[in-house]
Amino acid sequence: MRTDVTEALFPTLVIGAGAWGTALAMALARNDHKVWLWGRNDAQRQAMREQRRNDEYLPGQVFPDSLDIVDDLQQALTQCKHVMISVPSHAFAEALSMLVQHLPAGVPVSWATKGLTPHTGAFLYDTARETLGDQHPLAVISGPSFAAEVARNLPTALTVASENDDFAVQLAQSLHGPTLRAYTSHDVLGVQVGGTVKNVLAIAAGISDGLGYGANARAALLTRGMAEILRLAAILGAQPETMFGLSGIGDLILTCTDDQSRNRQLGLAIGRGLSVDEAVRHVGKTVEGMHAAREVLLRAQKANIEMPIVEQVCKILFEGYDPRESVQALLCREQKAELSRP
Numbered sequence: 360m361r362t363d364v365t366e367a368l369f370p371t372l373v374i375g376a377g378a379w380g381t382a383l384a385m386a387l388a389r390n391d392h393k394v395w396l397w398g399r400n401d402a403q404r405q406a407m408r409e410q411r412r413n414d415e416y417l418p419g420q421v422f423p424d425s426l427d428i429v430d431d432l433q434q435a436l437t438q439c440k441h442v443m444i445s446v447p448s449h450a451f452a453e454a455l456s457m458l459v460q461h462l463p464a465g466v467p468v469s470w471a472t473k474g475l476t477p478h479t480g481a482f483l484y485d486t487a488r489e490t491l492g493d494q495h496p497l498a499v500i501s502g503p504s505f506a507a508e509v510a511r512n513l514p515t516a517l518t519v520a521s522e523n524d525d526f527a528v529q530l531a532q533s534l535h536g537p538t539l540r541a542y543t544s545h546d547v548l549g550v551q552v553g554g555t556v557k558n559v560l561a562i563a564a565g566i567s568d569g570l571g572y573g574a575n576a577r578a579a580l581l582t583r584g585m586a587e588i589l590r591l592a593a594i595l596g597a598q599p600e601t602m603f604g605l606s607g608i609g610d611l612i613l614t615c616t617d618d619q620s621r622n623r624q625l626g627l628a629i630g631r632g633l634s635v636d637e638a639v640r641h642v643g644k645t646v647e648g649m650h651a652a653r654e655v656l657l658r659a660q661k662a663n664i665e666m667p668i669v670e671q672v673c674k675i676l677f678e679g680y681d682p683r684e685s686v687q688a689l690l691c692r693e694q695k696a697e698l699s700r701p
């Protein structure tokens with residue numbers, strides 16, 4: 360067992376045994392840290408305990424010895440030294456409510472969920488702060504990281520953002536391993552902006568590719584999508600530099616260009632002619648961009664900034680627009696300078 364400062368965070372309880380929660384639990388456990396993994400499904404927990412794998416989400420990837428599946432969430436919450444949440448954004452508030460009831464004051468909480476709180480559109484950090492008060496150090500884990508690749512030990516870099524420097528360093532160190540590099544950041548808001556909006560843009564890139572519009576269109580969508588992220592980040596007060604980091608352009612490139620992305624998969628299916636409902640069923644797993652799109656657009660409208668790609672994604676997802684018409688609408692926008700003046 361390690362004896363460095365990172366041991367302060369263990370046992371870590373990972374809540375959410377989907378693809379990402381399981382992959383992160385495995386990454387921590389590979390560094391010889393004690394990790395408890397909890398998922399809401401009884402049968403899935405039993406299967407994972409017996410097989411030492413999570414075949415539904417990460418087929419064939421065997422758990423390290425120091426990863427245990429726990430059944431009693433309440434007991435685990437009272438005994439763990441750190442909670443890492445990895446449920447979809449629509450279940451984030453529910454996960455927090457379990458923490459409020461059972462987690463002792465002072466225990467740090469991190470999450471790898473990307474997106475916004477449904478209905479309020481709040482960033483998850485604000486929801487966590489509001490729910491947990493100032494009793495717990497908080498951190499956000501983000502960056503270009505497909506769960507399947509992390510589980511297979513392929514080289515990956517992440518960002519850990521926190522206002523609490525000690526927690527950020529401890530968490531980054533505990534994730535850090537031979538194939539996983541974790542950077543720290545102070546820009547909690549910026550890291551969340553990038554991780555949220557890139558999912559909406561990945562749907563747009565998938566739609567364009569599904570329509571067969573080619574590499575030029577994809578590059579244009581990524582670049583103008585980045586302009587939308589920067590505009591939102593500026594108005595919200597995030598640091599522009601963060602948008603050029605792992606949680607910004609890094610994750611944007613990953614999810615817009617690789618078919619492992621579920622957001623991109625949704626777009627591809629729509630572009631190839633499936634209805635939105637059919638495409639959701641086709642992907643069958645968490646697609647955060649679908650949840651975030653409307654909330655991001657509302658934020659942009661309130662702040663009076665233009666996010667035309669996000670707007671067209673919303674029209675396709677929620678108003679039945681034909682994707683071809685949406686691309687046409689983007690192309691027909693009034694001519695303007697590439698760089699907007701300050």
Ligand SMILES: NC(=O)C1=CN([C@@H]2O[C@H](COP(=O)(O)OP(=O)(O)OC[C@H]3O[C@@H](n4cnc5c(N)ncnc54)[C@H](OP(=O)(O)O)[C@@H]3O)[C@@H](O)[C@H]2O)C=CC1
Binds near residue numbers: 377472505644
């Ligand atoms: N997959 C990836 O590569 C990455 C994902 N992320 C982010 O991680 C988050 C989780 O995604 P991911 O692991 O991929 O999702 P998955 O679709 O793989 O799994 C979702 C998990 O959350 C559980 N869940 C769903 N609803 C609830 C609920 N109400 N209460 C408790 N648990 C619930 C599911 O349980 P059940 O199986 O019972 O439905 C399942 O275990 C998302 O925000 C995603 O954007 C970030 C980086 C990488």
Ligand SMILES: O=C(CO)COP(=O)(O)O
Binds near residue numbers: 502504505613620647
């Ligand atoms: O956030 C991710 C990788 O960083 C995963 O993206 P998808 O949810 O689109 O699969």
